[in-house]
Amino acid sequence: MSDPLVLADIVMSYPDGPSRRVVLDHLDLRLGAGELVVISGESGTGKSTLLTVAGLLRRPDEGEVTVAGTRASGLSERKRTALRRAHIAFVYQSANLLPSLTATEQLQLVGHIRGERVSSTRDRARRLLGDLGLGDRLDQLPHQLSGGERQRVGIGRALMASPDVLIADEPTASLDPRLATSVIDLLADAARDRGIATLVVAHDDGYRRRADRHLHLDAGKLTEVSVAD
């Protein structure tokens, strides 16, 4: 079986005055099922750009992204969207919940986008939120939830998609250390238990104890950091 996420020879650059600044320079990355990989790096080194490329949100200038065995470079935008919908989910720094949806509805929206009947997704959404310790917060709106609860709903929303690839952009950056640890554990457990290839950008050292690999992004290249460091 092919790896859920493969980035091969990726080049990505942005206009920088009269020239272009290369942020991803012939970068390679491969994530296996259930593997948790943490990316660190200084601000502005292209971590978010890497996530947008890996998550099929942007096309690289060069190189190939393969998701669940499907090469994305030759696909139309519509087919890339369908590939993303079927295999990729995101967890954001600030949860990014929709203000008018309850916790349960945040998860149901995922099913609705996939064409599932709203009524058929309700039980699964509530069960998933219960597993995340939110059984008594199912009908709360985002403004009625704490920061940690919001982030757990965000993780639930990502898991609702049953993704092969989960991409998380500093999901613990706005949480206190105790909540950050619980969110890290949630993500790591989800990756292992559900076989999800999980790519996390984080500055938080807490990931190191749960990560399978720790990579550092600098000058457009990824270098391996020992998880024991």
Add this chain to the structure above:
Amino acid sequence: MTVFLALRDLRRGIRRFVLLGIVVALVALLSTVLSGLASGLVTDGISGLRALPLEHLAFQDGADATFSRSTLRGDAVEAFTAVDGVEATPIGATFVNATSPDGGPSIDIALFGVASDTFLVADDDAAAALDDGEPGLVLDAEMAEDGVEVGDRYVMGGSGVELPVVAFTDIGSYGHAPIAFVPLETWQQVQYGADVDDRFSAVALRGASKADLQRAAGDDIEVLTRTEAYAGSPGYTAETTTMTLIRGFLLVISALVVGAFFTVLTVQRTRQIGLLKAMGAGNGYVARDAVGQMTILVALATGVGVAVGIGIVGALAGTDAPVELDPPSVATVAVLLVASGVIGSLVAIRRITQVEPAIALGVEP
């Protein structure tokens, strides 16, 4: 349900939509009242013509459906009656200021001269009153409510002919003046004095198609349908054109307001749209949700505005204001308003399609 997010957004964030809802409701209210006014004016202008049991009217060619510009003679009627199944009867029409000889208030009337045995006078009592004894006026029943009584006498302006009121019946009005039937000979006396020469204004017809009637009429006579003849009523075209223009402008304003509001809303929701796209929603999904939201909002606001407008028209109907509730017109206004709102919301679709999903990760294009 294709508008999962839109419905909840409306329900739980209704305050954001109140301003637009009020504006659309006010436009709907104004459109409904104007529709009532337009229907009322039309009724005031041509209700008599609309109520006459005729199918076509024949005028002198070039008269543009205007009775005062048309003069026909008896041979015109004979040309039509020669066609199988056709009923034809002369009709004379003039606007007259009728004054009371004993100093009472004068009245403006549309004096319609008709033959007493004609199909035009459907009310038997009115027909009998026209036929019996001294020639007199059969007035629209509305005049009785204004204090005119049977037996009152009026002098027809310009001719000096004095006529009594002999009966009332529901005739309606023409050119915003109540219609008064008189025997055709009396009308000719009022209109032409001693020099009648078998003249009248037009021929009322039924029983054949317009094409057959026109063929029988020849080139000097123009056959019009009843609806086409409305245009000859004084002020009718100007009034209906003005009202149509105002309602058209309101539709355009409504579309512009909805479009502007929706564009601002789309800009405010750029990150949310990016998030939906990152979750795998296509442009079609996001656009359907957004346009669906506007459709629901505009439909609700229009419903409220139309309901209040109907209430106002109903209240005005009891006054002298020429208003009338015409359900098909009101329904048309409502449907057009919703349609214009949807069209207005389409201007933001392009903006929706241009939002990049990468914005969900905070990466600007």
